[in-house]
Amino acid sequence: MELAVIGKSEFVTGFRLSGIKKIYEVADAAETESAVKEVLDDNNVGIIVMHNDDIGNLPEILMKNLNESVQPTVVALGGSGEGSTSLRDKIKQAVGVDLWK
Amino acid sequence: MVLQDVKPTRSELINLKKRIKLSESGHKLLKMKRDGLILEFFKILNEARNVRTELDAAFELATDKINLASAVNGVVAVKSTAFSTKENPEIELSGHNIMGVFVPKINSTGVRKPLYERGYGIIGTNAYIDETADAFEDLVEKIITAAELETTMKRLLNEIEKTKRRVNALEFKVIPELIDTMKFIRFALEEVERESTFRLKRVKARMK
Numbered sequence: 001m002e003l004a005v006i007g008k009s010e011f012v013t014g015f016r017l018s019g020i021k022k023i024y025e026v027a028d029a030a031e032t033e034s035a036v037k038e039v040l041d042d043n044n045v046g047i048i049v050m051h052n053d054d055i056g057n058l059p060e061i062l063m064k065n066l067n068e069s070v071q072p073t074v075v076a077l078g079g080s081g082e083g084s085t086s087l088r089d090k091i092k093q094a095v096g097v098d099l100w101k
Numbered sequence: 102m103v104l105q106d107v108k109p110t111r112s113e114l115i116n117l118k119k120r121i122k123l124s125e126s127g128h129k130l131l132k133m134k135r136d137g138l139i140l141e142f143f144k145i146l147n148e149a150r151n152v153r154t155e156l157d158a159a160f161e162l163a164t165d166k167i168n169l170a171s172a173v174n175g176v177v178a179v180k181s182t183a184f185s186t187k188e189n190p191e192i193e194l195s196g197h198n199i200m201g202v203f204v205p206k207i208n209s210t211g212v213r214k215p216l217y218e219r220g221y222g223i224i225g226t227n228a229y230i231d232e233t234a235d236a237f238e239d240l241v242e243k244i245i246t247a248a249e250l251e252t253t254m255k256r257l258l259n260e261i262e263k264t265k266r267r268v269n270a271l272e273f274k275v276i277p278e279l280i281d282t283m284k285f286i287r288f289a290l291e292e293v294e295r296e297s298t299f300r301l302k303r304v305k306a307r308m309k
Contacts, residue, residue, distance in 0.1 A: 003192065018186075047244065049244055071194075077244075078161075087251060
């Protein structure tokens with residue numbers, strides 16, 4: 001399986017340098033949306049790497065799907081350091097206490 | 102709340118007793134499962150938190166490096182170098198089982214590469230690009246670890262929630278209902294018994 005990276009051109013260049021081949025260079029929210037849908041349907045992708053801001057700009061439903069999806073898993077990077085908000089919410093919901101911080 | 106459509110008979114009472122016993126043992130088992138899952142979850146929680154912090158740091162470092170490389174070489178040069186890489190990292194999913202939850206174990210190959218295997222020419226590029234590639238390889242490695250841990254957490258949390266819901270449903274809905282029904286049947290049976298004793302007494306009185 002492979003990693004996939006979705007993001008703006010300055011975000012993905014570095015990942016290209018590290019050798020990842022499944023790169024989706026997107027310019028706006030609409031393109032991001034279609035790229036995300038495509039990757040979610042791709043069985044060969046195990047991990048999706050995205051920038052936090054791009055995830056935040058997705059439609060609500062897709063964002064939820066993305067955060068709940070286990071295979072592929074989404075790893076969010078950068079932004080305001082809130083890559084773990086979805087996980088944090090989930091912990092709050094399941095355990096009842098905010099254990100993340 | 103008494104269950105609907107129960108006939109107050111002795112056989113029903115026996116069946117009900119069996120069901121209560123079963124539900125109670127199920128409740129106990131599920132409770133243990135829930136506690137076990139939470140224990141596992143706590144074990145992973147700290148690790149995941151550390152990996153998250155490391156990941157954010159690695160991303161920042163990598164961004165700095167690529168900005169520097171673009172500043173020195175120009176964006177186009179960095180991009181064209183990036184397109185010339187050959188080896189791509191492969192990941193392999195395997196899994197193990199924590200209390201009935203399938204948890205992934207991700208193995209990666211080909212993330213870290215020595216300079217000469219990266220695929221771009223050494224002469225046309227400079228050390229900044231090498232450093233950037235280094236930083237990003239590091240980042241990818243961290244991403245893979247984070248993905249593994251975070252998936253594990255997600256799955257565990259889903260299972261915890263499910264188990265919790267079941268435990269609560271049994272504890273607060275199913276078992277009380279069954280117990281109420283049992284009480285209802287007992288009461289009805291007693292009533293029947295009293296009635297028949299009284300009837301016998303009346304008959305006896307009349308015979309005298």
